[in-house]
Structures are given as C-alpha cells and as structure tokens.
Amino acid sequence: MGEAINLSGNEAVKKLKELADGKMCMFCTHDGKQIVSRPMSTSQVEDDGTIWFFSNKESLKNMQLKEDNQIYLMYADTAKQHYLSLTGIANILIDKNKIDELWNPIIKAWFEEGKDDPDITLIKVQPENAHYWDTKNGKLISNIKIAVAALTGYSMDGSVEGDLKI
Numbered sequence: 001m002g003e004a005i006n007l008s009g010n011e012a013v014k015k016l017k018e019l020a021d022g023k024m025c026m027f028c029t030h031d032g033k034q035i036v037s038r039p040m041s042t043s044q045v046e047d048d049g050t051i052w053f054f055s056n057k058e059s060l061k062n063m064q065l066k067e068d069n070q071i072y073l074m075y076a077d078t079a080k081q082h083y084l085s086l087t088g089i090a091n092i093l094i095d096k097n098k099i100d101e102l103w104n105p106i107i108k109a110w111f112e113e114g115k116d117d118p119d120i121t122l123i124k125v126q127p128e129n130a131h132y133w134d135t136k137n138g139k140l141i142s143n144i145k146i147a148v149a150a151l152t153g154y155s156m157d158g159s160v161e162g163d164l165k166i
Contacts, residue, residue, distance in 0.1 A: 049166035086130035
C-alpha cells in the first residue's frame with residue numbers, strides 16, 4: 001500500500017490541475033439504468049477546482065445530465081503513473097465569454113460553425129470527492145524500485161495516494 005497523503009485547499013487544487021487540466025478523462029453519467037462512459041477532453045481546471053468541458057447541446061450526455069447531474073470522472077496517465085477519480089455536480093451552460101476564453105482550434109472539429117455554433121454548450125463540474133494515486137519519485141525511479149523488489153523479494157512501494165478536499 002502506498003503512503004497516504006491527503007491534500008486540501010490550494011494543494012488539492014494544484015494536484016487536481018496537475019492530473020486533469022488539459023487531459024482526457026472518462027466522463028461518466030447515469031442514464032437511469034446504468035453508468036455510461038465516454039472520453040472527454042478537459043478544457044480547464046480553475047483555481048477554485050471548477051472543471052470545464054465543451055459539449056453538444058443535443059448530445060446524449062447533456063440529456064442524461066438534465067435528468068441526473070451527478071457525474072464521475074476518471075483520469076489515467078499510465079506513462080507517468082498518475083491517476084485521479086472524482087465525483088461532482090455538472091451543470092450545462094451557454095456562456096459566450098467562457099466559450100471565447102476556453103476556445104481552441106481543435107474544438108472546431110466538433111463544432112463546425114466555431115464559437116458561434118448554435119449547438120455549443122459548456123459543462124461546468126464542481127468536484128465533490130476526489131482521490132488520486134501518484135508516484136513519489138517519478139516513473140523511472142518507481143520502475144527501478146519495482147525491478148529491485150522483484151529481484152530481491154523485498155517490498156519497495158514508491159506510491160502515494162490520498163483524498164483531495166477542494
């Protein structure tokens with residue numbers, strides 16, 4: 001088991017940004033019967049921990065959020081051995097100023113008319129509970145420790161995990 005380091009306040013938001021800002025996640029909603037997951041790109045994590053996504057107003061995800069706005073996000077960067085899971089409340093917004101702030105040319109692949117596409121919405125997520133798993137020393141040192149542990153039979157855990165109180 002890894003070392004437990006719970007973070008709160010600014011430290012929690014700093015870790016959230018490190019693990020989620022600009023990253024892909026599995027964005028999970030509930031359709032009334034089961035959990036539905038799809039990959040989504042995180043547009044921004046703000047200094048207060050608010051997480052932003054772009055979404056089509058006619059998407060199944062938006063329809064599900066109108067019925068149940070409790071969501072679950074899962075981030076995994078296996079190359080760095082960084083992981084984050086969080087629950088939160090999602091709200092669908094149309095905010096032209098925020099759309100302008102978050103816009104980048106890649107988003108046009110989903111919204112052909114650009115920032116003024118009539119189907120563009122934002123999803124604003126307020127995290128409620130979050131837990132992360134990370135490495136203490138980075139991937140290279142962690143892999144060396146794993147190899148040494150495998151050869152010697154001694155446990156040399158180099159992981160850290162904890163709750164984020166945002």
